[in-house]
Amino acid sequence: MADKEALVEQLFDIIHSMEEEGLVDFRFRMIYSLKEVSEPYYFAELLSTFCSDSRITIRDMTTQVLEQSINYYELEELCLKIKGGSSCLGVCRMADACGALGEAVDERSKQRCIGAVEAIKTEYLRVQDKLNNIVLLERRIVSHD
DSSP states (O other): OHHHHHHHHHHHHHHHHHHHHTSOOHHHHHHHHGGGTSOTTHHHHHHHHHHHHHHHHHHHHHHHHHSSSOOHHHHHHHHHHHHHHHHHHTOHHHHHHHHHHHHHHHHTOHHHHHHHHHHHHHHHHHHHHHHHHHHHHHHHHHHTO
């Protein structure tokens, strides 16, 4: 049992660190608490899906902004997709970066879109390893039940 408690403490330390860095907000802990009323692997699966979907969406956004002529409608759709996921999960800095992309799309500014997509990538890379570590810890914690 002590091993499980140490893992839980380690997980909360990571979450606290992410909150201190401003990477996540209160929604992140709120989503974590939902695992108690749903299934045990809910949180780990949600984070894994978020990371996978984000990688694909960022790849697609990068492809869009590198085109000779940007399809702003499609870029906006991709932006809304990733902003919705990051906002709901509480990955606030990534969501904020998506807001900047939305503004750049509204202005039809290719250069600002390129910069905003780079900012989204940067924020994703800042949080990705921590989310992956949380997934691994969470799976170890649940396997102790």
